[in-house]
Each structure stands twice: as structure tokens, then as C-alpha cells.
Amino acid sequence: MRQTIQPNKTLIVDGPASVQLITGKAEVFGSPFKELQRAVVREGKRTPFFVSETAVFEVVLGANAAMQEMEGNTVPESWNKPIQTVLSLEKKPVVILILGASDTGKSSFCTYMVNKMVEAKRRVAVLDGDLGQSDIGPCASVGYAVTAKPVGELYDLRYQNGYFIGVTSPSAAGSKTLEGLAAMMNEAIQRQADSILVNTDGFVIGNDAIRYKLNLIKELKPDVVVGVQIQNELEELMSYLGGGGVLTVEPSHALNRRTPEKRKILREMTYAKYLRNSKLQCYPLSQLTVEPRNAVPKTQKPEKGVLVGLYGRGSRFLGVGILRAINPDRRTLKVQTAVITKPHRLIIGKVFLNLKLQETQD
Numbered sequence: 292m293r294q295t296i297q298p299n300k301t302l303i304v305d306g307p308a309s310v311q312l313i314t315g316k317a318e319v320f321g322s323p324f325k326e327l328q329r330a331v332v333r334e335g336k337r338t339p340f341f342v343s344e345t346a347v348f349e350v351v352l353g354a355n356a357a358m359q360e361m362e363g364n365t366v367p368e369s370w371n372k373p374i375q376t377v378l379s380l381e382k383k384p385v386v387i388l389i390l391g392a393s394d395t396g397k398s399s400f401c402t403y404m405v406n407k408m409v410e411a412k413r414r415v416a417v418l419d420g421d422l423g424q425s426d427i428g429p430c431a432s433v434g435y436a437v438t439a440k441p442v443g444e445l446y447d448l449r450y451q452n453g454y455f456i457g458v459t460s461p462s463a464a465g466s467k468t469l470e471g472l473a474a475m476m477n478e479a480i481q482r483q484a485d486s487i488l489v490n491t492d493g494f495v496i497g498n499d500a501i502r503y504k505l506n507l508i509k510e511l512k513p514d515v516v517v518g519v520q521i522q523n524e525l526e527e528l529m530s531y532l533g534g535g536g537v538l539t540v541e542p543s544h545a546l547n548r549r550t551p552e553k554r555k556i557l558r559e560m561t562y563a564k565y566l567r568n569s570k571l572q573c574y575p576l577s578q579l580t581v582e583p584r585n586a587v588p589k590t591q592k593p594e595k596g597v598l599v600g601l602y603g604r605g606s607r608f609l610g611v612g613i614l615r616a617i618n619p620d621r622r623t624l625k626v627q628t629a630v631i632t633k634p635h636r637l638i639i640g641k642v643f644l645n646l647k648l649q650e651t652q653d
């Protein structure tokens with residue numbers, strides 16, 4: 292259906308939907324949305340198209356999708372302040388850490404920041420430290436991407452490398468997540484990024500969450516910390532930081548909260564993305580190091596597959612797979628994966644996926 296939007300208004304689309312700009316001028320989180328460009332808004336996601344010159348959109352809405360028009364720009368003005376701060380720093384690379392509870396707009400703020408940094412000719416690396424709602428790489432892993440071009444959504448960035456954690460919450464694997472992020476950070480530095488943006492999970496309240504975030508800050512030593520805060524949920528955590536370089540921004544008034552079911556669907560989309568064109572591969576246990584040692588289950592039902600991380604020689608992450616079967620007599624593992632290189636190391640995770648790639652309980 293055609294939708295005409297006047298300048299200084301925003302077309303908000305809740306997926307699943309597809310949107311094409313027929314004429315006019317618009318932007319998505321600061322990234323130019325050009326004439327004839329098309330965007331896919333995934334289920335569980337909301338995309339704002341801010342119009343600067345009268346725009347005609349062709350919108351196709353899927354099941355339960357919706358759209359609405361809002362006055363002005365849904366990106367708060369306050370989001371520009373940390374960007375100006377970062378752009379004024381001479382240091383290279385500048386490391387920026389984003390904090391915020393779940394569904395506060397961390398990924399959206401990151402996207403906006405990437406676009407503004409790129410506009411200022413910076414090469415930006417984005418490290419995704421959110422295991423449960425990953426934008427880059429599959430959930431249950433950390434990963435990074437590098438870009439010099441604007442992007443409508445972090446999910447569209449090209450995944451450079453990852454580090455398999457095996458769980459979707461850092462409360463169960465804090466030190467491993469820190470180890471992974473530190474490794475990704477070193478790689479991003481080697482790739483000569485001007486700015487390194489670190490997105491984090493929404494675990495910010497309570498002693499464990501605060502301890503984990505403080506360890507993360509100690510490990511990654513950010514120059515600037517930006518908290519996206521709705522009320523005062525970050526106060527305690529931020530009170531331990533103090534000093535310069537710590538900024539708080541408000542969330543968008545167009546924030547869209549997701550149900551646990553929608554969050555599960557979004558996680559499953561990330562597994563499906565990295566298991567596209569997957570096949571069953573048979574790996575002899577004699578040619579593979581399995582971690583944790585002795586974690587190979589005695590039996591394995593295909594419909595209760597276990598997410599695994601596959602590594603080549605050294606620390607090269609090849610991708611994820613799902614352990615579907617075990618043959619104890621032949622001592623082989625059957626793994627559903629899109630990885631074609633022979634793995635040397637297989638790490639067993641704690642996420643269970645059925646044959647439709649839906650998460651199931653243990």
C-alpha cells in the first residue's frame with residue numbers, strides 16, 4: 292500500500308514488513324534511505340523512516356505487522372551529544388561502551404552512532420557483546436563487524452569474526468564472555484578501526500550484573516561510556532564509574548518493547564541466518580578436540596540438538612552447528628552446519644534447538 296509522509300514526520304513500521312521509498316527523501320537511524328531502496332523490517336523489530344522531503348513509500352505488511360505516523364524525529368536530540376564527544380577526541384581507536392537495560396534502544400543508539408561516525412569519515416568496528424539478542428553473529432556468541440558505510444540495522448553488517456560462548460545470558464558465562472570480547476577487541480584494533488563501539492546485554496540490575504559490567508569496563512577500558520536510561524535503572528552501575536566520559540541519554544519515545552516470545556523468535560532468526568544451507572556433517576571424535584572435555588552426551592536425540600561452536604586451527608571461529616546425533620560404536624558426531632572447512636575443535640553449548648531451529652528446553 293502507498294503511504295505519503297510529509298517532511299519532519301516519521302513513518303514507523305513494525306515487522307514483518309517490507310518498505311520501499313518510491314520518491315522523496317528519508318533516513319533510518321541517520322542512514323540515508325534512497326529512492327527505490329527497499330528495507331525489510333523483521334518480525335519483532337520496529338524501523339523508523341524519518342522524512343526530510345515529502346516521501347511516498349510502498350509498504351507491504353506481513354501477519355500482525357503495523358505502521359503509524361509520528362511527529363518529528365523519533366531519534367532523541369540527546370543522542371547527538373555523545374557522538375560529538377567521541378568525534379572531538381583525537382585518540383585512535385576511541386572505545387565506546389553502550390549500557391542499558393533490555394529494550395531501551397541500545398542497538399538503535401549504536402546504529403545511529405555508527406551512521407554518524409561513518410558520515411564523519413570514521414571507520415567503525417561494532418563489537419556485539421549481547422549474547423541473548425545478538426545483532427552481529429548468532430546468539431550465544433560474541434562477534435564483531437567493521438564498516439565505513441552507513442547501515443539501516445546492525446544485523447545487516449558483515450560479520451568478521453566471532454567467539455562462541457554457548458549460552459544466551461552472561462550471568463552463566465561472564466568470564467568467557469569477557470575473554471571473547473577482549474579477543475574481538477584486539478582484532479578490531481588490528482583492523483585499524485577509528486572507533487570501536489561495544490554493545491552490551493540488558494543485564495544491569497543487581498550485584499552480579501553490576502560486577503559483570505564493571506569487569507567488562509576494566510577489561511575493555513572504554514574512553515566513553517553511554518548509558519541509555521529510561522528512569523534510574525543505571526544509577527547504581529553508573530555511580531561506580533564517575534569521572535569524565537560517562538554520559539546518559541534518554542530512550543526514544545517510539546521505543547517498542549518485545550515479549551519474551553518475540554525475543555525468542557529474534558534469537559532463532561540469528562541461528563537460522565548462520566545455519567542457512569546447512570548440511571549434516573560427520574566428524575570422527577578422534578580428529579576433534581571437544582570442549583568441555585567429557586561433555587559429549589552418551590546419546591543424542593536429533594530433535595533436541597545442542598548448539599556447538601566450531602573452530603579451525605588456533606582460534607579461528609568457523610561458525611556454529613547443531614549436534615544432532617552420536618554414534619558411540621563408530622565414535623562419530625553428526626553436526627548440522629553450514630561450515631564446510633574441517634573443524635579441529637568443537638565446543639558444546641547449552642542451547643537446545645529442534646529440527647525447525649526453535650529453542651527447546653533441556
Ligand SMILES: Nc1ncnc2c1ncn2[C@@H]1O[C@H](COP(=O)(O)OP(=O)(O)OP(=O)(O)O)[C@@H](O)[C@H]1O
Binds near residue numbers: 336339365393396
Ligand atoms: N529512535 C527510535 N525510533 C524508533 N524506534 C526505536 C528507536 N529506538 C528504539 N526503537 C525501537 O525500539 C525497539 C527496541 O530497541 P532496540 O532493539 O534498539 O533496544 P535494545 O536495548 O538493543 O534491546 P535488546 O535488549 O533486545 O537488545 C526496537 O524495535 C527499535 O526499533
Ligand SMILES: [Mg+2]
Binds near residue numbers: 399424
Ligand atoms: Mg539490542
